[in-house]
Amino acid sequence: MSALSIRPDFSALEIPMDSWSEPFWQAGAQGRVVMPRCITCGTFRWPAGPFCPACHTQDVEWVDAGQARIYSFTVLPVRGADKEAPPDYRVPTLVTFDNAPGVRLVSVLVDAPVDQVAIGAEVTVEWVKGANAVLPVFRLDG
Amino acid sequence: MSAGKAAAAIVGSGSTPYYFRGESAPQTLLELVDKAIFAAVADAGLTIDEVDGLAFYAFGFDTAMIIEQLGLKNVTFAHCVSSFGSGMAGMLDLAAMGVATGRAKTIVCVGATQQVGRRVGQALGSFAASPDNIFHRIAGLQGPGQALALQVRRHMHKYGTRREAFGEVVMSSRANAATRETAFRRKPLTLEEYIASPMLADPLCRLDFCLENDGALAFVVTSAERAADMPQKPVYIAGASQVGTSDLGRAFFWFGQSEDMFTTAGAGPTAERLYALTGYRPEDIDVALIYDHFSPLVIMQLEDYGFCKRGEGGPFVESGAIRMGGTIPVNPHGGHLSDAYVVGMTHIREAVEQLRGVAVNQVPGAKTALVTGGPAPTPMTGAILRNER
Secondary structure: OOOEOOOOOOOOOOOOOOOOOHHHHHHHHOOOOEEEEEOOOOOEOOOOOOOOOOOOOOOEEEEEOOOEEEEEEOEEEEOOOOOOOOOEEEEEEEEEEOOOOOOEEEEEEOOOEHHHOOOOOEEEEEEEEOOOOEEEEEEEOO | OOOOOOOEEEEEEEEOOOEEOOOOOOOOHHHHHHHHHHHHHHHOOOOHHHOOEEEEOOOOOOHHHHHHHHOOOOOOEEEEOOOOHHHOOHHHHHHHHHHHOOOOOOEEEEEEEOOOOOOHHHHHHHOOOOOOOHHHHHHOOOOHHHHHHHHHHHHHHHHOOOHHHHHHHHHHHHHHHOOOOOOOOOOOOOHHHHHHOOEEEEOEEHHHEOOOEEEEEEEEEEEHHHHOOOOOOOEEEEEEEEEOOOOOOOHHHOOOOOHHHHOOOOOHHHHHHHHHHHOOOHHHOOEEEOOOOEHHHHHHHHHHOOOOOOOOHHHHHHOOOOOOOOOOOEOOOOHHHHOOOOOOHHHHHHHHHHHHOOOOOOOOOOOEEEEEOOOOOOOEEEEEEEOOO
């Protein structure tokens, strides 16, 4: 499995947004990863939503999430029309952020040597084109 | 539903045949449901006219259609536990409450699945995209097994749990199903065969995924007093618990569980409440019917329900503890992994058969049975059944 994980084509994917999640996507358009932090108690909430689960404040401030690290992942074989051909691999990956404790973001790890993916590895968020917004995927650092 | 005498009992059990995914067509889903209800009512020695309550989970069924099709005239209780397969055991709680409070006298609990044109295993991919689930779509997580693989990997990372332990869950289930004529996977399995099974969602291989079947099952619940005079040996509902907590939330649909909860099946608070309600401890359970959609989740539930310490579920099952004759026999019918998958319902059926003393693989003298709802979004549910009031 030394192949590179696939880089899916998201160009037709519509990103549904609501008033609470929109700032995440707007920051992404500028290449930034931000997460919503409660202005009263500092608890992060994810996905973005109307109330802080800890103190029930509504307002948040969006802060830079910091370095992303792999919390867990799986490896999915992806087969084309030829079922006998060796599969490609898609790597759904869950990351944490150094500056947003409690938040876990799941997306896909692209262009990664599949046998070198490991819990704890540092990754960078790359923003790629969707139908109506850019969306975050992960790449291994280094 | 608490310690002391039970208020309610299961007095009838009915099922359609189990079909390979999609092969129950051209019967409709409600046709299967109706057939299971007729069978359960007949098993209880009752007539369909006496049914005055319905209890469901996993979004239930079209109550009005069932009432129309069965010609029911006076349904005074029709309720649903608000979760997925996680609510399965909570359905028994609803029924017990219904008869204990006099809301209804004869409540039928129903569960069914029919996978024509859609598969439970791809359930996540079939939901409409929303701001809250779009990331699973981007990641490529189409089904529960793919998503749970991330939690399983973390359990292995944290506790050193081995694939051999998952293999033992599957091998034990297969050994139990071998004697069951209606089971779908009966061929004994070796560890070598297990290890060689292709990865579907690493670290989950094909054999870690349960079956996908069509079928319907129903159970008749009535008061314990009335149960004493009915033809079948009553199976009393000793207690059932339903717990929702933001520590679990939408579970693998979310991945925002608390740090401790992430490597569990999410059933810990439910188990704690169930033991408190009934006064039982894990050592009091004679047979455990553990929701086994994916083999590692059996190990995580054994930890949640206190059959072993947190993180020690792997070595516990590898010791042979869940085999027939082991410390806690698990799924003597073969479970979802080897017998059939009908969203947990076959586990209630097996509990009833064990406590009636008529199971295909009978645990000698079984008096108490645990039934767990499936690891899925909160609320999670569990129930303890027994054959003495």
